[in-house]
Amino acid sequence: MMETQKWVNIIVITHVLMIIHIVSAAKSLSEADRIVNLPGQPPVSFHQYAGYIVVDENQQRALFYYFAEAETDPTSKPLVLWLNGGPGCSSIGAGAFCEHGPFKPSGDILVSNAYSWNKRANMLYLESPAGVGFSYSANKSFYASVNDEMTARDNLAFLQKWFTKFPEYKGRDLFITGESYGGHYVPQLAELIIQSKIKFNLKGIAIGNPLLEFNNDLNSRAEFLWSHGLISDATFEIFTSVCNFSQYRRESFSGSLTPVCSGVMNQVSKEISKFIDVYDVTLDVCLPSVLAQSETLKNMPTREGVDVCVEDETVKYLNRKDVQDTLHAQLVGLNRWTICSDVLKYEMQDLEIPTVHVLGRLVRSGIRVLVYSGDQDSVVPLTGTRRLINGLAKELGLNTTSPYKAWFEGKQVAGWTQVYGDILSFATIRGAAHEAPFSQPERSLVLFERFLAGKPLPEAEDLPFVKQMHP
Numbered sequence: 432m433m434e435t436q437k438w439v440n441i442i443v444i445t446h447v448l449m450i451i452h453i454v455s456a457a458k459s460l461s462e463a464d465r466i467v468n469l470p471g472q473p474p475v476s477f478h479q480y481a482g483y484i485v486v487d488e489n490q491q492r493a494l495f496y497y498f499a500e501a502e503t504d505p506t507s508k509p510l511v512l513w514l515n516g517g518p519g520c521s522s523i524g525a526g527a528f529c530e531h532g533p534f535k536p537s538g539d540i541l542v543s544n545a546y547s548w549n550k551r552a553n554m555l556y557l558e559s560p561a562g563v564g565f566s567y568s569a570n571k572s573f574y575a576s577v578n579d580e581m582t583a584r585d586n587l588a589f590l591q592k593w594f595t596k597f598p599e600y601k602g603r604d605l606f607i608t609g610e611s612y613g614g615h616y617v618p619q620l621a622e623l624i625i626q627s628k629i630k631f632n633l634k635g636i637a638i639g640n641p642l643l644e645f646n647n648d649l650n651s652r653a654e655f656l657w658s659h660g661l662i663s664d665a666t667f668e669i670f671t672s673v674c675n676f677s678q679y680r681r682e683s684f685s686g687s688l689t690p691v692c693s694g695v696m697n698q699v700s701k702e703i704s705k706f707i708d709v710y711d712v713t714l715d716v717c718l719p720s721v722l723a724q725s726e727t728l729k730n731m732p733t734r735e736g737v738d739v740c741v742e743d744e745t746v747k748y749l750n751r752k753d754v755q756d757t758l759h760a761q762l763v764g765l766n767r768w769t770i771c772s773d774v775l776k777y778e779m780q781d782l783e784i785p786t787v788h789v790l791g792r793l794v795r796s797g798i799r800v801l802v803y804s805g806d807q808d809s810v811v812p813l814t815g816t817r818r819l820i821n822g823l824a825k826e827l828g829l830n831t832t833s834p835y836k837a838w839f840e841g842k843q844v845a846g847w848t849q850v851y852g853d854i855l856s857f858a859t860i861r862g863a864a865h866e867a868p869f870s871q872p873e874r875s876l877v878l879f880e881r882f883l884a885g886k887p888l889p890e891a892e893d894l895p896f897v898k899q900m901h902p
């Protein structure tokens with residue numbers, strides 16, 4: 432009797448131990464990626480994680496992520512994946528540290544970002560494809576030619592394996608967001624998720640100043656530059672009739688730049704001047720970057736605290752050994768972390784794949800789509816994007832459900848917006864860059880919050896009569 436009881440006890444205990452072991456194994460999958468404290472960060476109450484997800488075991492190809500859980504109540508908030516463009520630029524360097532992550536680097540420390548997107552969501556930043564940032568392929572041949580299809584496939588594999596590490600997020604409302612060449616990555620990944628029939632709870636996508644249609648987007652640049660006074664009438668004329676921008680880019684990608692196109696572009700660049708940030712034509716430039724003497728000049732914050740040198744600060748920060756150790760990051764086959772990849776050869780032909788129709792198919796599948804434009808960007812100007820979305824709505828037979836009008840943040844106009852069929856929206860962000868949250872963080876956060884909630888953008892409150900200045 433005693434003996435039997437003893438054996439039963441041992442068996443029960445063994446089972447309990449096994450169960451504890453299994454549970455803690457699942458837990459420890461993500462625990463291993465837990466960040467205790469980023470060097471120089473202020474104290475915070477939310478959890479942060481960073482590390483690698485191997486997307487191809489044979490080729491040892493691994494993608495690096497940074498995950499900032501929501502500041503408060505993470506279990507009730509959605510999961511948002513963010514993808515920067517390039518192709519070849521880092522979502523952690525640009526998205527997290529220059530745009531809408533919880534911290535911005537400043538000297539040796541990190542300062543809190545009052546408009547961080549993790550106030551509204553659990554934010555997952557992914558460096559993709561391999562070759563970008565800390566993401567790598569042990570077989571370097573991978574870098575020789577990467578295209579949209581490979582990127583989307585790896586991004587999907589990443590998400591699947593990431594959910595194994597973070598199973599509590601598997602059924603969570605999922606939004607995929609990004610900007611610029613994210614106009615390819617974001618809808619292509621969303622469509623692949625739908626096609627693969629994997630049960631992610633994908634609710635919507637949002638893309639800022641996205642590349643959606645090569646000719647349309649690139650050629651809207653000329654008018655933007657001209658109307659903002661950056662190029663002369665004569666130069667506008669040759670930039671539209673002699674050689675336009677899509678032609679110039681096509682020639683330069685294929686290594687067959689003609690003297691005619693090269694002449695037009697030289698004139699355009701000369702008039703714009705190198706002291707203009709073409710990603711925000713009204714913003715001052717970071718002089719250390721422009722003059723390549725980073726250490727000698729102090730930062731010059733402009734426009735109510737926009738640190739135009741934040742990118743330089745980020746590069747410095749992410750190249751610190753203590754920072755890399757804390758992030759569980761490695762430099763595989765690289766000497767330095769760079770904001771945009773030096774090793775990746777992206778298939779430039781893919782820039783010409785139109786993705787505006789992918790947006791259409793997503794809308795038809797019931798996925799909410801927001802396309803927004805920082806209105807001071809000359810690289811993918813709002814005018815071209817607005818025209819495309821308007822055309823798409825017509826093509827889909829979506830009626831305007833909210834006519835073109837100003838939206839507000841605080842007591843000021845934050846931009847203009849139009850909604851089609853309550854599922855497709857276009858919005859501008861007034862005074863914002865190509866990387867809208869970088870120069871208009873507060874307006875961008877309001878837009879983000881309303882998008883996640885599926886609510887209309889704020890309208891004018893009961894404002895007192897606004898006295899206009901007379902000339």
Ligand SMILES: *[C@@H]1O[C@H](CO)[C@@H](O)[C@H](O)[C@H]1NC(C)=O
Pocket residue numbers: 490570571572573
């Ligand atoms: C490395 O990658 C290239 C291209 O993807 C492939 O053809 C080659 O077989 C790979 N090499 C090894 C050793 O796996």
Ligand SMILES: *[C@@H]1O[C@H](CO)[C@@H](O)[C@H](O)[C@H]1NC(C)=O
Pocket residue numbers: 646650671672673674675677678
């Ligand atoms: C400008 O771009 C369009 C679209 O790519 C092209 O069809 C056209 O030939 C170009 N025109 C000139 C004058 O460069």
Ligand SMILES: *[C@@H]1O[C@H](CO)[C@@H](O)[C@H](O)[C@H]1NC(C)=O
Pocket residue numbers: 828830
């Ligand atoms: C769109 O508007 C047209 C004209 O007002 C109307 O006939 C049509 O039913 C509307 N379509 C939808 C889907 O509401």
